[in-house]
Amino acid sequence: MDVLSSEHQQACAPLLQGLWERVRAGQEVILLWPLLPASCAFLAHVLFCAPFLALDALAGWFQRVRSWRIAAGSGPPPPARRWLGCFCAVLCRYLTVVLPASALFQIVRSPALPAQAPSCLQLFVEVCACLLLFDTLFYVWHFSMHRVPWLYRNIHQHxxxxxxxFALAAQDASSTELLSLLLLALSSTWVVGCHPLSEVLFHLLNSWMAVEDHCGYNLPWALHRLLPCLGGAPFHQAHHGLHRGNYAPYFTHWDHLFGTYHE
Ligand SMILES: [Zn+2]
Ligand SMILES: [Zn+2]
Structure with a gap:
């Protein structure tokens, strides 16, 4: 077993190192540009939402697509104007809040790019640790939002x-909520001590899983079907419907443990 995993590491390590060197080569100025993280985060969010916009359009024609919708009894998918309104609201908050805050954070921490890429095992462990830590911090934050009426009204109600x-709504939140979540994600990578490559992968996964949580579809190939420890869209949609319970963003263990789990 040890021999196998060490062989796998040896085969995987040059691949990551080659990728890392290609990314770093002559691009250091661009990679360390303070506005890059938030710009890429917004772009990734929109790209991840695009397939679900297509599904919403196809749902008008195909019964199979409609059968995947969780809210099949709650009417048709959101119309294009609702998508557009949400897109403008999210873009506006990114330009006025997330972009300046994230740029300021980048300037303050002035990151450096290490010469070595992480090993595959390091990448896997760091990303999993970040997801678990972010999930825990988010659970506490989200639980407090619903237990303290002032916090709910002023931060989370939006x-x-x-x-x-629907997918785009994953980031349709108040400025304070977006800033809090940014802080939770950055704190998770900081506590774990991530390699920049692990950090990028964590932020991308985090963004994808948030979109999946809000997409409104229980797709046969969704992540929570492959990994039963994840709640997925049915889990988070129940939270939006009930306004309580299912406080964790991805995993279900904290909700099971504290009795806040709802089917
Ligand atoms: Zn909530
Ligand atoms: Zn939500």
């Missing part, structure tokens, strides 16, 4: 205007 959410 996100709950979508009783039946």
């Amino acid at each position: 996100h709950h205007r979508h009783r039946v959410p």
Whole structure:
């Protein structure tokens, strides 16, 4: 077993090192540009939402697509103007809040790019550790939002205007909520001590899983079907419908443990 895993590491390591060197080669100025993280985060969010916009359009024609919708009894998918309104709201908050805050953070921490790429095992462990830590911090944050009426009214209520959410709504939240979540994600990578490559992979996965949580579809190939420890869209949509329970963003163990799990 040890021999196998060490052989796998040896085969994987040059691949990551080659990729890392190609990314670093002559691109250091661009990679360390303070506006890059938030710009890429917004772009990734929109790209991840695009397939679900296509599904919403196809749902008008294909019964199979409609059968994947979780809220099949709650009417048709959101119309294009709702997507557009949400896109403008998210873009506006990124330009006015997330972009300046994330740029300031990048300038303050002035990151450096190490010469060595992480090993595959290091990449895997760091990303998993970040996801678990972010999930824990988010659970505490989200639970507090719903238990303290002042916090709910002033920070979290905006996100709950979508009783039946759709992909873009994953980031349709108040400025304070977006800033808090940015801080939780950055703190998770900082506590774990991530390699920049692991950090990028964590942020991309985090963004994809948030989109999946809000997409409104229980797709046969969704992540939570492959990994039963994840709640996925049915889990988070129940939270939007009930306005309580299912406080963790991805995993279900904290909700099971503290009795806040809802089917
Ligand atoms: Zn909530
Ligand atoms: Zn939500």
